[in-house]
Amino acid sequence: GAGVSQTPSNKVTEKGKYVELRCDPISGHTALYWYRQSLGQGPEFLIYFQGTGAADDSGLPNDRFFAVRPEGSVSTLKIQRTERGDSAVYLCASSPTSGTGANVLTFGAGSRLTVL
Amino acid sequence: DQQVKQNSPSLSVQEGRISILNCDYTNSMFDYFLWYKKYPAEGPTFLISISSIKDKNEDGRFTVFLNKSAKHLSLHIVPSQPGDSAVYFCAARGTSNTGKLIFGQGTTLQVKP
Numbered sequence: 001g002a003g004v005s006q007t008p009s010n011k012v013t014e015k016g017k018y019v020e021l022r023c024d025p026i027s028g029h030t031a032l033y034w035y036r037q038s039l040g041q042g043p044e045f046l047i048y049f050q051g052t053g054a055a056d057d058s059g060l061p062n063d064r065f066f067a068v069r070p071e072g073s074v075s076t077l078k079i080q081r082t083e084r085g086d087s088a089v090y091l092c093a094s095s096p097t098s099g100t101g102a103n104v105l106t107f108g109a110g111s112r113l114t115v116l
Numbered sequence: 117d118q119q120v121k122q123n124s125p126s127l128s129v130q131e132g133r134i135s136i137l138n139c140d141y142t143n144s145m146f147d148y149f150l151w152y153k154k155y156p157a158e159g160p161t162f163l164i165s166i167s168s169i170k171d172k173n174e175d176g177r178f179t180v181f182l183n184k185s186a187k188h189l190s191l192h193i194v195p196s197q198p199g200d201s202a203v204y205f206c207a208a209r210g211t212s213n214t215g216k217l218i219f220g221q222g223t224t225l226q227v228k229p
Contacts, residue, residue, distance in 0.1 A: 004159070033215055042120075042205050042219030043160065056216060091159055095215050103215045104150070107159030 002026075004108035006092050012114045013082055021077040021111045025094030032075050033105060034067055035091040043091055049075060050097065082115045089113075119143050120208050122220035130228055135193040137223050139206030142187065146208040150217065151180060151191050154203045163204075164191070196227045 005024040013019055025032050030051055035043035045059040049069045057067075064082075069075040079086055089112050093105035121140045129135045137151075147168045152160035166173040166180045166189070173180050179192045193200055203224050207217040 031215055040221065042122075042207075042221050043217075045216050045218070048214060048216055050214075056212075056214070093159070093215065103148075103209070103213065104162050104165065105160075105215045105217070106162070107152075109157065109159045 004092055004094055004106055006090075006108035006111050008111055009109065010112045010114075012116065014116050015082060015084060017082050017115075019079045019082055019113060021079075021090050021092075021113070023075045023077070023092030023094075023108060025073065025075070025092070026106055027073075029094035029096055029106075030072070031095045031097050031103070032069060033093045033095075034075070034077050035093065035107075037089045037091055037110070039088075046077075046090075079113075082113075084115050087113055087115045117142075118221075120206055120218050120220040122204075122206055122223045124223050125221070126224040126226070128226045128228065129196050131198055132195045135191075135196045135200065135225055135227065137191040137193075137204050137206075137225065139189045139191075139220055140187060141189075141208050143208070143210070144184075144187065145210055146218075148209040149180070149182060149189050150207045150209070151178075152205045152207060152219075153200075154205065154222070160205055193225075196225075198227050198229050201225055201227050 032049040034046040037043045048056040052072045064080045089110040091110045093107040150165040151163040154160045203222045206220040
């Protein structure tokens, strides 16, 4: 697609529920990133995919968070047993890994998660 | 420990004047720096970048300056326009040559007509 698409744009859930957030990157971008932005803070790195594999998941806060990218395109961020502290905007970004624009991230509009 | 810091949460300037946004970092291994701009309800948009081997990069009204000895970079916008009003994030990259970035907290710029 023309840009990075994220769904849903807003998600309200109850504490303890399971949530999935979807990211559709720019076509042809092999690198995909998930970031989390809390109120008043800058984006915080969560995980990076190169193709289908997670090349760096060092930013995932704990084992309740998991992400997949089974076909090297669309990615899903999964959060189990949500907690109020998980409330944030979850940003997805993609980039090419060679040529012009390599490693310059294009972000989606984000999915705002609110855990009540 | 915040490795990238933007100590000014907000900045207000008059249209036509210069806007200077500042950013400090602590890790001397950072090799690439970027500025992103963010409007409400949108994702951050790439603005300009600079490699650690340079001290200045210019793109139209936007110029980024890097002072490695001081571990400081700044973004100059001149002349400032009301459409520049947004949150500006400074970001730094380690030597992993990926898009794994460490962002500052952001500075909200308001350009008054």
